[in-house]
Amino acid sequence: MTDMSSSPAPSPSAPVPGPSTASSPTSETKTVEALVSLGSRYLGQVPAFEADRPWWSEVAATTRHLDELLGVPTFVLRLVHADNAELGHGGRVVFHVQAAGEPRAGVLDPTPRPDWPGIIAPHPLRATWAEVDGPQRLVDWATGIVGALGKPVQYKTWNLSCLIQLPEAGAWAKATSRFCSVDADVINHVHQYDEALAPAVLGVDLSQRWSLLAHAPGTDCWEPDPATVQDIVSRWVAVQAAIAGDDLRVPQLLPSDLPAELDRLLAGEVGDRLSSEELGQARTLRARLPAIISELDSAGLPNTLVHGDFHPGNWRSDGTNRVIVDWADSYVGHPATDLQRLVNWLPREKRPLAIETWVAAWRTALPTSDPLRALKPMSVLIHLLGAATYQRFLDNIEPNERIYHEDDPTNEIRAAIQTARTAGY
Secondary structure: OOOOOOOOOOOOOOOOOOOOOOOOOOOOOEEEEEEEEEOOEEEEEOOOEEEOOOOOOEOHHHHHHHHHHHOOOEEEEEEEEEOOOOOOOOEEEEEEEEEOOOOOOOOOEOOOOOOHHHHHOOOOOOOHHHOOOHHHHHHHHHHHHHOOOOOOEEEEEOOOEEEEEEHHHOEEEEEEOOOOOOHHHHHHHHHOOOOOOOOOEEEEEOOOOEEEEEOOOOEEOOOOOHHHHHHHHHHHHHHHHHHOOOOOOOOEOOHHHHHHHHHHHHHOHHHHHOOHHHHHHHHHHHHHHHHHHHHHHOOOOOOEEEOOOOOHHHEEEOOOOEEEOOOOOOEEEOOHHHHHHHHHHOOHHHHHHHHHHHHHHHHHHOOOOOHHHHHHHHHHHHHHHHHHHHHHHHHOOOHHHHHHOOOHHHHHHHHHHHHHHHHOO
């Protein structure tokens, strides 16, 4: 979701990508229209151009083009508009872009925009890095720690995070939303139990929700080999078993919270988006939730730190060392959530190894547990956890950014209904 790579990761239960610079391949593009300002003063619009990654939040190609065209460094502050609401990527997007200085003459169309005052008007839910000078403040903090080495490269900006690489410093600066975790803070806790499972922390500012992390060498493990699956899964389970009960500065979303969360969703805009038949099915599932949660509890696993976006795109390996990145989606919850996320992501032929490794690791860490009992109920509950998570996003982001997640809670409820039917609940 809030990953340190060049692909977005929208959901704890849907297969989507997530320090790294590579991601799963795609040939799609997006058409970018950049509204450029110096501070908050509107300078003009850049001629529309194609960026080589379709995800709206991925902006490295956008800033690279703009830097060359304008002759000054730029940062994308935020999404102003996107056309492809149903797809969630590609199509025409409009960004507010801040230039570091006066651009090259004759490049911009300076025609005044009547909507500019509305574009720069403050909003109480705006992310700090989407404000004027927001990305530069993050860079200034980071370079105060590692030094002003080379040009920073902005890889991502959206309602969940802003990610900027400092290539010559071998570091990544990341800011996260008020409702997310702070990567560096979570990693510091994880390092107490496995100091090699996550990137090194170079700096953290909890009040600003800023993290500065060392670059993790290697590549993203989009197609993990068996050794990687076994290594990452078993080490992560060992940490989860050890860290359970620790005092962590992360959100909480427990299976026992889901009945109330589902009631809230069905009483609001999610319920309005469901058909009458779907709403009836959702209420039937709600009535069965206590039994499903009781079945999950019978596995005997503790609530603990959950990564929240545990798929192999958030693993990195240089062939010897393997680490997990993108910790901003972490929360206290049920550990089977991470396995289900992984299983939903992996090709079918690789799923048995992940499950076997996870079950064996938990039986080693907690011999009295029966991890297999958690798998069936979690196949349903993960979608309800996803719906609740997406609604938390929507409740805490400004209107223009809702396009990233608008339909996701409803789609997760539908997935929960379908999975419950398949599972025999």
